[in-house]
Amino acid sequence: MYSDKVMDHFKNPRNVGEIENADGIGEVGNPVCGDIMKIFLKIENNIVTDAKFKTFGCGAAIASSSMATELVRGKTLEEAWEVSNQAVAEALEGLPPIKMHCSVLAEEGIHKAINDYRVKKGLEPWVEKNPHSHEHDEMTCEH
C-alpha cells in the first residue's frame, strides 16, 4: 500500500518532538477525523533552522509530518511557504489517493506555524494561494 519511502519515514520518523519556545506553532486536524499534526518551527533570520512535529494519525500522516519538517529545514520562510502537499507526496514517492489529504495536512501545518510566527512578529499572515478548503469539504474525515 505504501511506498518504501513512506514506510521509512513512518518507521524512522525524522524530527519527532517539540521545540521549547518555538517561534511558530501550527496545529491542524481533529481527533474526530483521526489525525492531528502539530508543527514546531525555530526561525532565525527568516530561515527555518529547526522543525519538529507531533502527530496523531495513520502511517501517511506520520510520514507526511516527517517529510514536511525535513523539507522546510534550512529554507527561507518564503521557500518554506511554497512547500506544497504535492511536494511532500512526491518526496515520499507517492501516497495512495485516499491518503493525499495527509500531505495537505502537512502543508497546512507548516503554513499555520509560519503565520503563527508572522502574527507574533506583528506581520500580516500570508494567505493560502490554493486553499484546499473545497477539497477538504469533500474529504472531511474521509480517510
Added chain:
Amino acid sequence: MYSDKVMDHFKNPRNVGEIENADGIGEVGNPVCGDIMKIFLKIENNIVTDAKFKTFGCGAAIASSSMATELVRGKTLEEAWEVSNQAVAEALEGLPPIKMHCSVLAEEGIHKAINDYRVKKGLEPWVEKNPHSHEHDEMTCEH
C-alpha cells in the same frame, strides 16, 4: 439419477417390439412432449398372454414400458387393469419425482390397450378409478 433397476430395464428392455394382430393396442403420449408409448397386448381367455411395447422417450419412459409389460404378462385383465403407476415405479425401485409421469404413461398405455380390446369385443370400456388428468394438466410436457 436412476436406480439400478431402471438402468437395467433401460439397457435391457423386456418385450420390445410389436405384436402382429394384437388384441389390444394402446398409444399414449405425444411427440411434442417428448414421449410416446405404444403397448400391444395379446389376450387369451381373459389373460394377458403377451405384452410388447414401442417407446419414444427418455430412460424412465423406456424402463417404465419395459416394467409395465412385464407386470401385466400372465395377469387377468382385471388384475392387469389394477397395475398402477406406483406399482410400476416401485417395481423399478423408484423413479425421480420429475420422471413419475413416465410410470403414469405406462399405466395409461395398459389401460388404453385393455379398453381397445374391450371395445373391439363390444364391451363397455372401463373407466379410470383415479384419473391422472389433473396431475397431467400440471405436468403437461414438464419432464
Added chain:
Amino acid sequence: MGAQRIIYMDHSATTFVKPEVVTAMIPYFTEHFGNPSSIYSIARESKNAIDAARVQTAKALGADPDEIYFTSGGSESDNWAIKGVAYANRKRGNHIITSAIEHHAVLHTCQFLEKEGFEVTYLPVDQYGLVDPAVLEKAITDKTILITIMYANNEIGTIEPIAELGAIARKHKIYFHTDAVQAIGSVPIDVKAQNIDLLSLSAHKFYGPKGTGALYIKKGVRIENLIHGGGQERRKRAGTENISGIVGLGKAIEMVTADIPGHSAKIRAMRDRLVKGVLAAIPNARLNGNPEKRLAGNFNVSFEFIEGESMLLWLDDEGICASTGSACTSGSLEPSHVLLATGLPVEISHGSLRLTLGDANTDKDVDVVLEVLPKVVAKLRDMSPLYQKSGKEGGCNV
C-alpha cells in the same frame, strides 16, 4: 464401465481445470490466505495476486484492468449487468432488448425485471440462431436503456455479429452487454473495437475453476451493485475475494487466449470430422446452428424419432459425456428454447444431441464417437413407434 476411458465431449457445460491453473491456485489456500483488504504484508500477497489476475483478464478482452470486476460466475455477471444497468438507469427508460436464444441467466433475469415494471423485447433469430442487426435497430425505442445479446450461443454455438450489434447500440447511445461465457478462448474479443460496454465471462468454461467469473464494465457505465456490502472490487462487488479462484481465472484466461487461432483450428478440425462422419452415417439427422459462424468445438445435431436423454444414457454407458439442450436445464428435459427459436419442430428438438469438443479430446475420441453413435441411434429408433410413421399431432395429455 470400470476403467473405461472417458470421452468428454461436453466442454460447453464445463471444463476440467488445467493442472497449471490448479498449481497457480494452491498457494492461496493455506499460504497466502490473507484478506486482501487487510493492511499487513501477508494480505498484500493476496492483493497483488488479484491485481495480476485483473491484468491478465483485461488483456484477454482489450480492456483496462480497472474495468474488470470479479464475480462468482457467469450467472452472477449476467444478473449484475442486466439488473445493475436497469436499476441505475431507470430514470432514462425501462426498455431492455435481448434475444430469444439467451442463456437462462439472461432470460430469467429479464423476466424478473418484467415483474418489476421493465419492458423486454426478445428478438427473434433466423434458422441458424443469428440475430439480425436491422431487426435490433427497429426494436429500439426512446425508452431503451440496455441491449444484451450473447456473444456465442451455448447450445448451437452460433456466433452473433457482436461488433455490428454493438455499433448500433453505440449509435443510439444505449448500453450494450454481451454474455461471452461461451466465447472466451474461441473467438478473439476486443471490447473497444466491438463497442461492448459490459461483458460476462465464467472461468469454468475455459479450464478455470467453477465459482469464479468476471464482469467487464466500461469506465463510466452507470450500474447499481448486485451484491451490496464491503468495499471490495472498488466498492462495486461486495464479499471477501475468492483469491485462489481469481488467480485461477487469470491464469486460465491467459492460457486460453494465448493462441486462439491455433487452438481453435485444432479443435475445429476434430469437430468437422465428427460432423461429417455423423451426418454421413446417420439418416434423418439435422445440423443445428450456423454452418460457418459457430464455435470451433460445437456440434449440435437432431436425430428424428428418438429422444435425447435416452441417447445420453447409452453414450454414457460407452463412456461418452454429451448433453441434450442446455446442461443447466438438462435435469428437466424441457425442449430447448434455443432450438425452438430456430424453428426446429418440438418433437425433433427432443432428439437433439450436443457434443462440444475441447482440450480433453483427441482424434481417437472422434473415432470412438463415430463408431458408437450410429449404433445408439439405430437401437433407439428400433424401439421408437415414430420410426416408421411420421409424428402425430395433438395436445399434451400424457
Added chain:
Amino acid sequence: MGAQRIIYMDHSATTFVKPEVVTAMIPYFTEHFGNPSSIYSIARESKNAIDAARVQTAKALGADPDEIYFTSGGSESDNWAIKGVAYANRKRGNHIITSAIEHHAVLHTCQFLEKEGFEVTYLPVDQYGLVDPAVLEKAITDKTILITIMYANNEIGTIEPIAELGAIARKHKIYFHTDAVQAIGSVPIDVKAQNIDLLSLSAHKFYGPKGTGALYIKKGVRIENLIHGGGQERRKRAGTENISGIVGLGKAIEMVTADIPGHSAKIRAMRDRLVKGVLAAIPNARLNGNPEKRLAGNFNVSFEFIEGESMLLWLDDEGICASTGSACTSGSLEPSHVLLATGLPVEISHGSLRLTLGDANTDKDVDVVLEVLPKVVAKLRDMSPLYQKSGKEGGCNV
C-alpha cells in the same frame, strides 16, 4: 522481516484453509469436474459431493439438507436473504428491522432497499453491542416483513440473544434472518430451537475456502432469487456449482463444529490471557464489546491518543497480523460504525485494535503480542500531540 514467524491474529477477517479441507477439494478440479446438472456418470460424482456437503452443513445448523443453499459467500447470502424476502413479501409490508451494528453486507443492502421504497429501522445497541429484545418488539409494526440481526458481531465479538429475538419474530409471524458468518464454530447453533428462518454463513471464516457460503432457508419461506438463471440449487440460486468450494465448505464446517466447546475453550484461554495482559500493561485502554457474551477468539480494545492504522503497521513490522475496525472497510479508515453505536467517542474509536484468535495461534503468539504491543502503543503515544492533553473539540477542517 524475512523468515520471521507470522503471528496471525485476524481470524475474523479470514482464516487459512485447513490442509484436510484443501485435500478434500483437490479432486474436484481436474478429476471429478463434471457439471452436476449433467446426466453422465462423471457428473454424478459432482452431484454426490454437493449432496454430501449439504448434509454436513445442515447437520452443523440443525437444519434439513434441503434447506441449505450454497452461495458465493457471506455477502451474497446476506443480500439474498434480505432482498429475496423483501421482494417476495412486498405485498404483506415494506418494513424491515435490523440493528445498527450489522456488517455492511446487511446495512448497505438495507440502504439499497430504502431507495426502493422499503422502510428500515436500525435498532440501537447498548454499550456492549447488545440488541434489547424488548426494543425489537416495540419496533415491530404491521408492515414488518423481516427482522435481520447478526448472530455475533465481527468487530467486537458480541453474541446477540438470538433465540429470544427469534422467538419475538416467530410470535409476530415475521421472518427472522441472522448473519451467522462470525458465529459458525464458535457457538452451537440450532436453527429450529432458535426460531431462525434464514441464516448466512461464509466458509472462509471457519477454515474453508473463500468465495463459498450458504444460506439456510427454512422450508416454506417465501423468497425471491437474487441470481436468476439455470435450475441449480433447486431453482433458487443459478450458476454452475462451485463444487470444490462447496466440498471445502462441507468439510470445514464438519471439522469446526465437531467439538465447539472444546475448541472454543482452548481459544478462549489464549484470548483471556491476552486481554488480561494487555489491559494490565497498557493504561488508558478500554475493552470493547461484552465481557461475557463474546466470541471466544475476539479481543477488541481501544487505546486513547493513538490511531489504529499506525498500530497495525508497527505490528505488521513485527509479523503480527491484526485489524482496526472491520477488515472489509479497513482500506478506508472510517471510524467503525459498530464502535460508535456502542457509544465510544469517535476519537477513541480511531485507536481501536482487533485481535481475533483461532487455530493459527499458540500460547507463544500471545507471549509475543504481550511483549510487542505495549512498546508499539508507547512509541505512538510518544509522538502523539494528544498524549499530554485531552482531545480538542471542533469541526473537521483538515
